[in-house]
Structure formats: C-alpha cells, structure tokens
Amino acid sequence: MIELGEATVPAATVARLPYYLRALRDLAEAGVTTTSSSELAERSGVGSAQLRKDLSYLGSFGTRGVGYDVQSLAQYIASALGLGSEHRLAIVGIGNLGHALANYSGYAARGFQVVALLDADPQVVGGSAAGLTIEHVDALEDVLPRTGVSMVVLATPGPVAQAIAERIVGCGVREILSFAPVALQLPDDVVVRSVDVAGELQILAFHAAARAATNGTPR
Amino acid sequence: MIELGEATVPAATVARLPYYLRALRDLAEAGVTTTSSSELAERSGVGSAQLRKDLSYLGSFGTRGVGYDVQSLAQYIASALGLGSEHRLAIVGIGNLGHALANYSGYAARGFQVVALLDADPQVVGGSAAGLTIEHVDALEDVLPRTGVSMVVLATPGPVAQAIAERIVGCGVREILSFAPVALQLPDDVVVRSVDVAGELQILAFHAAARAATNGTPR
DNA sequence: ACTTGTGAACGTGTTCACAGCA
DNA sequence: TGCTGTGAACACGTTCACAAGT
Known part of the structure; x- marks a missing residue:
C-alpha cells in the first residue's frame, strides 16, 4: 500500500499502471479517442473488473455508459507515475x-x-x-x-x-x-x-518440470 | 498454485525458490555446511516463517533444533526447479x-x-x-x-x-x-x-512521486 | 441501454505462535 | 534448549454482481 497525496494505492495496482499506460498510448497512436474498461483490460492482459478497481484507487475518470477518454486517462496515469518530471x-x-x-x-x-x-x-x-x-x-x-x-x-x-x-x-x-x-x-x-x-528462467524450468511430472507420465 | 508430482506449490513460493537456491549456493561456496531458517531467510530477503512455510510445500528437509544441510537442501531445490536436466x-x-x-x-x-x-x-x-x-x-x-x-x-x-x-x-x-x-x-x-x-522504472518513478507528495511538502 | 465505480464475497498469500522433535 | 514444521489468524488482492449515472 502506497500513499499518494490523499489517496492510498495498493502496490499491486501500481505495478499494473505501466501496462495500462502502454495500452492507452497504443490506442492513442491508432487514433482511438475513447475506450472501455474491457478493451483496455484485454490489451493490458488483465480482467476488466481489475482495471476498473485499479483506476478507482486513483479517482474517477470514465463516463458511465460511455467509457474513458484515451488522451486524458493516459495523461493522468502518466502524471500519477511521476512521468511529468524528468x-x-x-x-x-x-x-x-x-x-x-x-x-x-x-x-x-x-x-x-x-x-x-x-x-x-x-x-x-x-x-x-x-x-x-x-x-x-x-x-x-x-x-x-x-x-x-x-x-x-x-x-x-x-x-x-x-x-x-x-x-x-x-x-x-x-x-x-x-x-x-x-x-x-x-x-x-x-x-x-x-x-x-x-x-525467471528457473521459474520457467519449474513449470516445465511440473508439466513433465503431470502430463509426461501418462497412464 | 502449481501441481508438482503429488504436491501442490503456490506460485508465489515457486518465484522465491531461485532466491533460496542462490543463497544456499553462496553458503556452500563459503564452506558453510549447516544453516538455519533465519540465516537463509535473511540472505534471501524474506522472513524466516515465510521460508519455512515455502519449504514445507515441498517436503520436510530440516532437523528440528539444528537446521538445514546446505548441500542437500540446495540439491533438492535445484531438482524441484527442474535444473537436473539441461x-x-x-x-x-x-x-x-x-x-x-x-x-x-x-x-x-x-x-x-x-x-x-x-x-x-x-x-x-x-x-x-x-x-x-x-x-x-x-x-x-x-x-x-x-x-x-x-x-x-x-x-x-x-x-x-x-x-x-x-x-x-x-x-x-x-x-x-x-x-x-x-x-x-x-x-x-x-x-x-x-x-x-x-x-520497472515507471514503478520506481511512482514511488519517487509518492515520496515527493508526502515528505516533499513539509509545512 | 450501456458502462462505470464499488461494496461485499472470495481466494490467495503472509505472519503468528506454538506443538513436535532432535 | 533450540529450531523446524504447521494449523490458525490475519492481511492483501481479485472477482463478482449490482447500484449509480449518463
């Protein structure tokens, strides 16, 4: 849990903000001006409820029934991430x-x-x-x-x-x-x-070993 | 949660095994033959209860009142991580x-x-x-x-x-x-x-921004 | 009608504290 | 006595499901 101004943001949420920001910038570059929690979530590789919950820790940025403005949400997340200053x-x-x-x-x-x-x-x-x-x-x-x-x-x-x-x-x-x-x-x-x-490679090796132990022993 | 043979190991535990393995190998290199959960935990940057709990998912490797054999525990973790095979x-x-x-x-x-x-x-x-x-x-x-x-x-x-x-x-x-x-x-x-x-840098930037917002606004 | 924002339920992971054992 | 191994308590994070709003 991290304090930011008056708000308090879970560390797990902070770790996902860069993903959201990247997805938003991709959308902006593609000329998209408005998006929804489900579209943004899919591009970020998380669930839509997760995304909405994460954003809710920072404030309220969308319009119900419509979605989010790509530009302004990107800008807000960037500034929350302290990317305004060099x-x-x-x-x-x-x-x-x-x-x-x-x-x-x-x-x-x-x-x-x-x-x-x-x-x-x-x-x-x-x-x-x-x-x-x-x-x-x-x-x-x-x-x-x-x-x-x-x-x-x-x-x-x-x-x-x-x-x-x-x-x-x-x-x-x-x-x-x-x-x-x-x-x-x-x-x-x-x-x-x-x-x-x-x-990271060792973690992958563990998964490979676990796979071999389950699937690799058919019968 | 990941199945491994008959056991089931939390993903968070798997992610820490490489740390334990590294700490054990450092100890082995330093000629240490026996260690305790607290020493190993400190070198791995986790709490001692966490370490014992993690190991408990894999089996029972220590001796009560004594600690763990560095060599054999390292070997066991390495094999759990699938590092036996190339x-x-x-x-x-x-x-x-x-x-x-x-x-x-x-x-x-x-x-x-x-x-x-x-x-x-x-x-x-x-x-x-x-x-x-x-x-x-x-x-x-x-x-x-x-x-x-x-x-x-x-x-x-x-x-x-x-x-x-x-x-x-x-x-x-x-x-x-x-x-x-x-x-x-x-x-x-x-x-x-x-x-x-x-x-990762953006996450650090968030922490820097959060620090500035709390400490950096004295008075 | 449609999508956000969010309390409440759920699940996962961590910490505590002590029983079990050398 | 001292350290491990672990159930139980707790904290954290995620998902659900719906009320609120446009």
Missing part, C-alpha cells in the same frame, strides 16, 4: 547488460534520461557508450550529486552489488533498479525493484 | 538486449544452454554471437525443432512480439521469457514470464 538515471556496471541498458532507446519517450555511466573495470572506464563517457565507480560520490541523479540502475556482478548499493544510498538516491542476483539489504525507505533473468 | 534456449531478437542476453555467462552454471539465436534484420543474420551463427527468424519453424529448443527468450520489438510468440508456441514451446513490453495473448498452457525494464 528522471535522471545513472547506470552502474557497464558489462554486457549495462551496455545494452545504456543503449536502450526507450528512455526519453518515457521521461527518463541517462546522465551517467560508471564501472570498475579500468579497461572500460574512459570509454563511451550512448554518448556518455564511462566514469570510474570510485568517483560515485562525486558523479551522482554532480549529474543530479535520482535513480540508479545497478548492473554489477552480484558480489559487489551490496557495497555499491550502500554507497548509492549514501548519495541520497532512494530508488534502485537492480539486475544483480542478490537480495540487497538497505534501509526501509529505499525502494528496490529487482530483475533476475536467471531466476 | 534446458535448451533460443533467443529471438538479437538487438542490444538480445545480444547482452546471448553473452550472459551465467546460463551453463544453472543448467541452461543457449543453442540458437534468431533475428529479422538482414544486417544481423549471418553474424555470430556467443559462438553461434544468427539465423533468420523466418526459419524459426525449422530451427527450433532442429536444435531441440524447449524455452525461448523473446527480445524483439513490441509490435512483432505477439506474432512471433504465436509461431514459437506453434513449434511446441510452452515456456517463454519475454522482454517485449506487451501483454502476450497465448493459450493457457503456455507459461509466459515477462520482464519490462521501462515498466
């Missing part, structure tokens, strides 16, 4: 993945701007990616404040992630997206979202 | 991200093997990455069966993801890890795990 990102750990994330072109359209790249490898430091010079992670305490970073994407190897995360938090950053396969121990007021590719 | 992966969409995923070195250690890379861009097809030649996505129906792929990592642009996913499913693949920012509409027996980097 968010300045640093990417720490410019290996395979960090490099790919640096070159990802979808940030700007979504209100994010990559302003700093850091790595610990002397071979990498001084190089450039996505138009930025890669700086040494030792200078983190200098670079983050200087570039006005408000969020960090952490793409370092697992063993160093905890130590670097602590230094990042020391710089006042309170939002971290981590790709390191470790559970970061950080103060409660720091929000960490974690993406674990190997873990 | 899983053969194809990566479809060799852009920035697909390339990074192809070069990610953690697969082998976790029982996964990348056996095919596909892309639609003629500039990319024929090139090589991670020791494999990149094949054309048009040949998907030929490549997947030939290479014995059982899981696919989908890293294509959003607009083409749905169509390609359908073709993948047509080849008999039932487990897909998607990085495309769209809700894939696929048969119920297909398991899709979805990773959406931009969406």
Whole structure:
C-alpha cells in the first residue's frame, strides 16, 4: 500500500499502471479517442473488473455508459507515475547488460534520461557508450550529486552489488533498479525493484518440470 | 498454485525458490555446511516463517533444533526447479538486449544452454554471437525443432512480439521469457514470464512521486 | 441501454505462535 | 534448549454482481 497525496494505492495496482499506460498510448497512436474498461483490460492482459478497481484507487475518470477518454486517462496515469518530471538515471556496471541498458532507446519517450555511466573495470572506464563517457565507480560520490541523479540502475556482478548499493544510498538516491542476483539489504525507505533473468528462467524450468511430472507420465 | 508430482506449490513460493537456491549456493561456496531458517531467510530477503512455510510445500528437509544441510537442501531445490536436466534456449531478437542476453555467462552454471539465436534484420543474420551463427527468424519453424529448443527468450520489438510468440508456441514451446513490453495473448498452457525494464522504472518513478507528495511538502 | 465505480464475497498469500522433535 | 514444521489468524488482492449515472 502506497500513499499518494490523499489517496492510498495498493502496490499491486501500481505495478499494473505501466501496462495500462502502454495500452492507452497504443490506442492513442491508432487514433482511438475513447475506450472501455474491457478493451483496455484485454490489451493490458488483465480482467476488466481489475482495471476498473485499479483506476478507482486513483479517482474517477470514465463516463458511465460511455467509457474513458484515451488522451486524458493516459495523461493522468502518466502524471500519477511521476512521468511529468524528468528522471535522471545513472547506470552502474557497464558489462554486457549495462551496455545494452545504456543503449536502450526507450528512455526519453518515457521521461527518463541517462546522465551517467560508471564501472570498475579500468579497461572500460574512459570509454563511451550512448554518448556518455564511462566514469570510474570510485568517483560515485562525486558523479551522482554532480549529474543530479535520482535513480540508479545497478548492473554489477552480484558480489559487489551490496557495497555499491550502500554507497548509492549514501548519495541520497532512494530508488534502485537492480539486475544483480542478490537480495540487497538497505534501509526501509529505499525502494528496490529487482530483475533476475536467471531466476525467471528457473521459474520457467519449474513449470516445465511440473508439466513433465503431470502430463509426461501418462497412464 | 502449481501441481508438482503429488504436491501442490503456490506460485508465489515457486518465484522465491531461485532466491533460496542462490543463497544456499553462496553458503556452500563459503564452506558453510549447516544453516538455519533465519540465516537463509535473511540472505534471501524474506522472513524466516515465510521460508519455512515455502519449504514445507515441498517436503520436510530440516532437523528440528539444528537446521538445514546446505548441500542437500540446495540439491533438492535445484531438482524441484527442474535444473537436473539441461534446458535448451533460443533467443529471438538479437538487438542490444538480445545480444547482452546471448553473452550472459551465467546460463551453463544453472543448467541452461543457449543453442540458437534468431533475428529479422538482414544486417544481423549471418553474424555470430556467443559462438553461434544468427539465423533468420523466418526459419524459426525449422530451427527450433532442429536444435531441440524447449524455452525461448523473446527480445524483439513490441509490435512483432505477439506474432512471433504465436509461431514459437506453434513449434511446441510452452515456456517463454519475454522482454517485449506487451501483454502476450497465448493459450493457457503456455507459461509466459515477462520482464519490462521501462515498466520497472515507471514503478520506481511512482514511488519517487509518492515520496515527493508526502515528505516533499513539509509545512 | 450501456458502462462505470464499488461494496461485499472470495481466494490467495503472509505472519503468528506454538506443538513436535532432535 | 533450540529450531523446524504447521494449523490458525490475519492481511492483501481479485472477482463478482449490482447500484449509480449518463
């Protein structure tokens, strides 16, 4: 449960808002001006009741008997997601993945701007990616404040992630997206979202194994 | 809820098993032979009751008053996750991200093997990455069966993801890890795990906005 | 007539607290 | 004594079904 202004929004709802926003932008691009909870829900991969309930936590945006205005709902969700103001990102750990994330072109359209790249490898430091010079992670305490970073994407190897995360938090950053396969121990007021590719594959493997155990043993 | 043999395991529990496995392997590497639910839980970032409850769905592995044997518990979880058998992966969409995923070195250690890379861009097809030649996505129906792929990592642009996913499913693949920012509409027996980097950043932005609305308006 | 917005019912997942056992 | 394993209590999230509104 997350407080937003006077409202209080379930975390599960927040996690779905990006889906709704994407679906709305697709509709807008297709020239659609009005939509219904069922159409929007289908495009977002949720149930229509779920969608209406989610929106109800944020306010009341539709017209009964008609539906939702695509433009204004998109705008409202975008602003609820804090996408009005620019968010300045640093990417720490410019290996395979960090490099790919640096070159990802979808940030700007979504209100994010990559302003700093850091790595610990002397071979990498001084190089450039996505138009930025890669700086040494030792200078983190200098670079983050200087570039006005408000969020960090952490793409370092697992063993160093905890130590670097602590230094990042020391710089006042309170939002971290981590790709390191470790559970970061950080103060409660720091929000960490974690993406674990190997873990996702393992979950798929579990499903495959479960399938084999049920269907694969016919008779 | 997922059936596994005679047991039935909550999906939320399955999603945490990779964390436990990683923590156990870290412990094993550090030479620790026995651990407790509280130590393991702390390293996994969950509560100790949660960990014990999760394990209880799989069976009974500890010794009361003592704890868990690191080796044997790790082994059991690995086998529950289906990591005994090798899983053969194809990566479809060799852009920035697909390339990074192809070069990610953690697969082998976790029982996964990348056996095919596909892309639609003629500039990319024929090139090589991670020791494999990149094949054309048009040949998907030929490549997947030939290479014995059982899981696919989908890293294509959003607009083409749905169509390609359908073709993948047509080849008999039932487990897909998607990085495309769209809700894939696929048969119920297909398991899709979805990773959406931009969406994760938007969720962080929401938290930042919520923080600004509460703390940032003092007085 | 049609679709939203929402209380109430339901189901799933988490936490508690203690019985069971080494 | 100390830690696991687990029923029971609780919290959270989803779905239902309908009242409210245009």
